[in-house]
Amino acid sequence: MGVKPRVLYFDVLSIVASLAVIFLHCNGIVHWGPATPHWSQALVVEVAFYWAVPIFFMCSGAKTLGYRDRKDTRTFLLSRMKGIFFPFVAWCAIQYVIRASGLFNPLPEGWEPSPAHFLRVFMNGQIDGTYWFFFAMFGVTLSIPVLSRLKDHIDTLWYLVGAYILLSGTITPLCKVLGLPWNESISISVSGGYVMYTVLGYLLASDSRVFASRSRRCLLYGLGIIGLMVRYGFTWMASQRTGVLNNALFEYNYLTAILPSAAVFVWFKQVDWEGLFARLHVRASSVRRVAGLTFGVYLMHYLVLNEVFIGHLSMDMTSYAVRLGLPWVIFTVCLACSYALNRIPFARALVGGWR
Incomplete structure (x- = not known):
């Protein structure tokens, strides 16, 4: 069984998406409502x-749905447990x-530290609000051995994605x-949650038929911009009409x-990153090394933001300059910490890696 080669645009996506997540969490004032200073900019x-x-789920699907070509299911699941x-x-x-x-910072209100309390706040996602992602990823990972059986049935996978997007998205x-x-039970349950993104990532990475033409890609880019608008x-x-945040479209699984x-x-896939980095005199191997550290960045960034910059240093998160x-x-600090931990043999396992 072979080892899957690294794909450069996956690495670039890991870096950019990790930075984008930090931007989202530094602009949390968007959830405070339109009366907040600079709310319109935070909404942007x-x-x-x-x-x-x-993107994290899509890259995961693109990289793992074909795992059977390289390893058995037991090895795959153990590697995910170890790495993530x-x-x-x-x-x-x-x-x-x-x-x-x-x-x-002071002990959170209502906290009475004990093993039972740890288990409760852990399972309720109350230790770090951003860690909901890992519970969702755990569910997706357990679905991969089943989905991997369909990796060569491209039309079936497109049906799962298309039907889910139509009904739920x-x-x-x-x-x-x-x-x-509308009764939301009318859905394609087998591709529910973040399974849809996992399958979509695999399809966009491996099925060259759909966006092979420039016109189709431009159509997708245009639709993406319309979705943002x-x-x-x-x-x-x-939100302006009611004076409070209307979060009706704050759902990842909506169109x-x-x-x-x-x-x-698709845009990141189409860019010639090898050629671009060569012109910029940036080694692709350096980009891959940075991408390998971004999992640690995700793990640490919210701790650094909340405990250090907001809690200890009392940063004004309504400030335009601070939020941008x-x-x-934070990305630089966490990247440096992730690098340092990777250099320590017994600590290396703490920062794992996207696989």
Whole structure:
């Protein structure tokens, strides 16, 4: 069984998506509502970078749905546990100890540290709000051995994606916005949740038929931009009308997120990154090394943001400069920490890696 070669645009997507996630979390004031200073600008960031999390699932599907060509299922699942889920659990424990000790900030209200309390807040996703992603990824990973059996049945996979997008991604939000009745149980359950993005990533990476022509790609890019405009326009107008945030379109599985995510994925796939980096005198191997550190960046960034910059340093997150400048600082700090941990043999497992 062979080893799958690294794909450069996956590495670039990992870097850019990791930075985009930090931008989203530094612009959390978007959830405070339109009365917040600079809310309209924060909404631009929220809409423009919303594709980041779907991209992680899409890259995961593109890289793992064909795992049977390289390894057996037991090896695949063990490698995912080692590379993703062990670091996730370890950092939950680290963050729990830090918060329970009051090292940076006072003990959270209602916390009475104990093994039982840790288990409760861990399973409820209360240690780090961004770690909901790993629970979703765990469910997707358990689905991969089944989905991998369909990897050569491209038309069937497109049916799963297309039917889900039609029912859950298009009709459901349309009825919600228009106030029309719709039973959300009418869906393609087998591709529900983030399984759809996982399959879509595999299809966009491996099926060259769909977006082979320039005209089709341009159509997708145009639809992606329209998706962004619709989400921003509806959210802005509906929120201004009521004075509170209208989050009707704050769903990753709606068309307003699917179209931009697919457009970003296809665009990054089409770029000649090897040639671009050669002209910029940047080694592709350096890009791959940075991409290998971004999993650690994801694990640490919210801890650094909340405990250090917001909690300890009391940064003003309504500031335009802070919200647009701080993500670069946090990304750099976490990248350096991830690099340092990778250099320590017994700590290397704490930062795992996207596989």
